[in-house]
Amino acid sequence: MPIKVCSRAPGVEASTICKFIPEVCKAIIAVYKDKVLHCPKTEEDWKEVAPRFSSSWNYHNCLGAVDGKHIAIKNSRNAGSYYYNYKGFHSIVLMAVADATYKFLYVDIGAEGGASDGGTWSNCSLHDAVEDNRAGLPQPELLPNDDHPVPYHFTTMQQNPDTINLITMCACVLHNIILLRYSHAISEVDYEDPDTHDLIPGGWRTEQHLQGL
Template sequence: MVTKKDKRKAAACYYYLTVKSRRRNRRTHRYWVRDWIKRRSNKNIMETLLEELEREDPECYKNFLRMSAADFKYLLDKIKFAIEKQNTHMRNAIPAAERLAITLRFLATGDSYHSLMYLFRIPVCTISRIVPEVCAAIYNVLKKEYLHMPCTEEEWLQKSQQFAEKWNFPHCIGALDGKHVLIKAPKQRGSLYHNYKGTHSVVLMALADAEYKFQYINVGCFGRISDGGVFNACSLSNKLADNSLGIPTPRPLPGRTKPVPFVIVADDAFAMKSYIMKPYAFRNLHGEQRIFNYRLSRARRIIENAFGLASARFRILRRPIELGVEKLIHVVSAICVLHNFLMTRSKRLYAPYGSFDVENHETGTIEPGEWRQSTQGLVDLHVNPHLRGNLEAKNVQREFTEYFHQEGEVPWQYKYI
């Protein structure tokens, strides 16, 4: 019979062996802070390299941080209050400017934290805290001004007018698409993030306007979820369904009499609705349907170019991101709002001529944009050509089809059918 005394002895023995094992396996640290890192203040990159680049080579400065010195200082003033830390009696805090520079360099190159440690003389454990904190601050501070979703009829009409003038697609208020952002397989998550390409990812769903800016983003859906499921899980889907975004009421297309709703253009990955237009299925199409598909693809190319330019400038998106999902959401959200920030303030520097697909409006020919030379990191959503629309959606599609063949005809469209 086991007595209480025997149980106490067994418990004491187990505790002794466990503690001893933990102490034996515990890593011993040779340094509190390495000597070469301690000398960081003597050779601070913000006081040497960046100042020299700003003074002597602005183009290299822009390449280093993906923005000009003026944009960097403006951004720093915007978010400094959110990322600045106080000095303590033990050590001085890393300045806000340096915290921002580390984060922008990480987004620009996708370098590992160890590479950044050697460049900035800051330990990996510190960088791993800085990057997500600064990304979250960038998104939270800038989203109200630079990631604005229209909410009034006047704003939506302005977006629609831009699509009509630049892409010959009236009543269009945005281009919708989703991309898989590749990640390293998360631990203990099974196949939740395993997508149809055999990789692991989270989905970035976005709506872009006619000027290649994101109006709405949703990041974080599991890579394994179907295309319709990704969109249905977005708040945008619910708001479009209950008409709570302030979108104008249906009205006739130019020169016609039948009222049609304002629409979003998308590809075959989405189910067609009265407010979402997608191409006809690519089989047994007659001329008018081919024209509709061509005109829709011209407008939908906006979102592809926005994704492509963002990944070309912020190359962290070109490879699987080795961060936890929560931190990755901060990183991708920050990239989207920085894209809008730079498209607003410095479009000529951020997206010079040739960055996007360039179209000759007289002949309709297209010269591929610079970003198409490399498309790693962002993967298209799986296309399901069998997603069909309801009768109302088909009537809207038919009205656009007739408009593009008659009142809204452009001279070069027949070359591409």
């Protein structure tokens, strides 16, 4: 919910909201992150991810869909073009790996907006673990109706940057909480039609009581 919306509450100033939002985010992350957002670390864990891509998308030996999102920020006074991205605004980058049900498996938050996609990936901890053979990835296996082993792989799918990092991580944790514990609320958020793959707008875009979220 935007700060300007929160500040409409009687007696609550925007400056006060700016102070308590990071504290609320820290509390949510501290309590829920390890319970709902954790990356597989063993071959057995990764092998629980791959079959869902096979059954849902007919895409085999896939360990996760990787994609990035530019989170707009207000550039700090001395940052120059460090956070300025190719889309024409200042941002930090959320790079995430999601499973076949859109649940986050891994998130990396905070790369400067001016970084390339390859640079963002190569500087994250998951990349380092994969390159150093510490990620526990499975060995190559046969595809259906084939006799050549194929490697498991990944595929693609206005504040201080530190505060944006915190809020973005909190949003990722809340995203997984909704998927895991409040499935009845999924219709309120945007979701993908499993047959056409079109993005279906959630109720928050049209229902008045959800406006401003």
